[in-house]
Amino acid sequence: xxxxxxxxxxxxxxxxxxxxxxxxxxxxxxxxxxxxxxxxxxxxxxxxxxxxxxxxxxxxxxxxxxxxxxxxxxxxxxxxxxxxxxxxxxxxxxxxxxxxxxxxxxxxxxxxxxxxxxxxxxxxxxxxxxxxxxxxxxxxxxxxxxxxxxxxxxxxxxxxxxxxxxxxxxxxxxxxxxxxxxxxxxxxxxxxxxxxxxxxxxxxxxxxxxxxxxxxxxxxxxxxxxxxxxxxxxxxxxxxxxxxxxxxxxxxxxxxxxxxxxxxxxxxxxxxxxxxxxxxxxxxxxxxxxxxxxxxxxxxx
Amino acid sequence: xxxxxxxxxxxxxxxxxxxxxxxxxxxxxxxxxxxxxxxxxxxxxxxxxxxxxxxxxxxxxxxxxxxxxxxxxxxxxxxxxxxxxxxxxxxxxxxxxxxxxxxxxxxxxxxxxxxxxxxxxxxxxxxxxxxxxxxxxxxxxxxxxxxxxxxxxxxxxxxxxxxxxxxxxxxxxxxxxxxxxxxxxxxxxxxxxxxxxxxxxxxxxxxxxxxxxxxxxxxxxxxxxxxxxxxxxxxxxxxxxxxxxxxxxxxxxxxxxxxxxxxxxxxxxxxxxxxxxxxxxxxxxxxxxxxxxxxxxxxxxxxxxxxxxxxxxxxxxxxxx
Numbered sequence: 257x258x259x260x261x262x263x264x265x266x267x268x269x270x271x272x273x274x275x276x277x278x279x280x281x282x283x284x285x286x287x288x289x290x291x292x293x294x295x296x297x298x299x300x301x302x303x304x305x306x307x308x309x310x311x312x313x314x315x316x317x318x319x320x321x322x323x324x325x326x327x328x329x330x331x332x333x334x335x336x337x338x339x340x341x342x343x344x345x346x347x348x349x350x351x352x353x354x355x356x357x358x359x360x361x362x363x364x365x366x367x368x369x370x371x372x373x374x375x376x377x378x379x380x381x382x383x384x385x386x387x388x389x390x391x392x393x394x395x396x397x398x399x400x401x402x403x404x405x406x407x408x409x410x411x412x413x414x415x416x417x418x419x420x421x422x423x424x425x426x427x428x429x430x431x432x433x434x435x436x437x438x439x440x441x442x443x444x445x446x447x448x449x450x451x452x453x454x455x456x457x458x459x460x461x462x463x464x465x466x467x468x469x470x471x472x473x474x475x476x477x478x479x480x481x482x483x484x485x486x487x488x489x490x491x492x493x494x495x496x497x498x499x500x501x502x503x504x505x506x507x508x509x510x511x512x513x514x515x516x517x518x519x520x521x522x523x524x525x526x527x528x529x530x531x532x533x534x535x536x537x538x539x540x541x542x543x544x545x546x547x548x549x550x551x552x553x554x555x556x557x
Numbered sequence: 558x559x560x561x562x563x564x565x566x567x568x569x570x571x572x573x574x575x576x577x578x579x580x581x582x583x584x585x586x587x588x589x590x591x592x593x594x595x596x597x598x599x600x601x602x603x604x605x606x607x608x609x610x611x612x613x614x615x616x617x618x619x620x621x622x623x624x625x626x627x628x629x630x631x632x633x634x635x636x637x638x639x640x641x642x643x644x645x646x647x648x649x650x651x652x653x654x655x656x657x658x659x660x661x662x663x664x665x666x667x668x669x670x671x672x673x674x675x676x677x678x679x680x681x682x683x684x685x686x687x688x689x690x691x692x693x694x695x696x697x698x699x700x701x702x703x704x705x706x707x708x709x710x711x712x713x714x715x716x717x718x719x720x721x722x723x724x725x726x727x728x729x730x731x732x733x734x735x736x737x738x739x740x741x742x743x744x745x746x747x748x749x750x751x752x753x754x755x756x757x758x759x760x761x762x763x764x765x766x767x768x769x770x771x772x773x774x775x776x777x778x779x780x781x782x783x784x785x786x787x788x789x790x791x792x793x794x795x796x797x798x799x800x801x802x803x804x805x806x807x808x809x810x811x812x813x814x815x816x817x818x819x820x821x822x823x824x825x826x827x828x829x830x831x832x833x834x835x836x837x838x839x840x841x842x843x844x845x846x847x848x849x850x851x852x853x854x855x856x857x858x859x860x861x862x863x864x865x866x867x868x869x870x871x872x873x874x875x876x877x878x
Contacts, residue, residue, distance in 0.1 A: 301695040371599040380582035400836040401858035405617030428610035489703030551765035
């Protein structure tokens, strides 16, 4: 990233150099408009990065130092905030909670959605469109529209304040989006693939497990990446269905760090960075999957 | 955050037109009984989960909104009160109108500022640029963070005593503004943080859309001597219609769902009232006014449906073709 930054900073004069310049750019001389374009983009990018960079910067600084010199200063660097945030925020436990919620939620969602998508995309039975709407629309509702009866229901059956409540609600809520994306993808797979198997006497279950599922690896990978970040980032359902602080996943547990006698912003920064790290790792490592997942449902192709 | 699907494109034809394929799904009558049972189970189990966890509770919310239930005792204690809850909400519950105002404001800022900005950045980035990876990634970065986390991160900028903003503006002593705490400004502060995330999301969707625009179209327009601006509005923009629909729906839904950010700041009180926060406060908070909270949730649901139903209608039409 840093190399890109310096490239961007020095860019306006030299971006039309001989190397790696696409044909369209070569025809273009360095015009004021082009310089302005780079200037605007650099400015916007830096402005967009800034809040995160600011949080990271302050997470490495001593509270006593910033209390005296103000936050807009230089110095007082320490790793202490991370140790303290980890301990006070009890992040070990909360990361474990998140794991217990995210893994089954994502796996079950993808499993169920792929089954529905398979049936809707590959078989014609008159209710295909209605069922697709039934699943897709469920994903478009505001969460609060179903909160109250669900809250009472979980309370009644003893699932309130348990991970099961969260896993069930994540599965039910996210299934719509996954079904939609997967069924669109499965429709593009050639009919002949399953027809041949069908003629050979393979049942639908075999067609699904041995032919269609293996071909769906790309959208499944994209959806898995996306779902992991979404379920990881969930704040609302955890607040609504958990009451024991120890059970909270990391995103919602961060609020605990806020409840100090005074607010130690260095500590809060360190906590925020700790919570952000897993999603940032996913973002940088699986960017392609992540982006294609987001646009799978919204893009032609 | 939730992405929103768009009506599927006609499947890329392996040979011949795109439409015949859809007709060539296997008909159920051709299958054996076992296969039919398997297929039925494959749909029925997920459908049952969605029905019980999403659709029945939604229906329940609408029904409960006409009752005066306070959540104590069994369902036999439920008494129907007609539209009393709605009357109370609109006439004697001031936070409701603040919430409506804030929700409208949220929608307006997303529509008039964040969405056009995201689209503009996508257009700028849709050229061959050096370092475009860096620009794209930094603008897109906030999208992977949760809205709750965005709330915490921006606290470092908005804090009255230790925030960056007051220092940069040179505000001292009693002139300092408590950006998150002052009910006259905090909705704007929160909107900046929320837009910070929304712009990247919209940019990404438009970038994907712009990639699929036929280059020949642009070149033809350029040959005819159209300016870039003219080309965009007359040639490119119309081809983005499906993306525009998605962006419209996402913007509306994200505005209505906005919750995490205001909840981490002050639990959606004191200037940060939103419909979603009011529903939640009425149910997980100390007061358990089930009927009353349900009526607010129903209003929220109804507003969402105004946008979701036509959108689903368009999916249906696409599917049937």
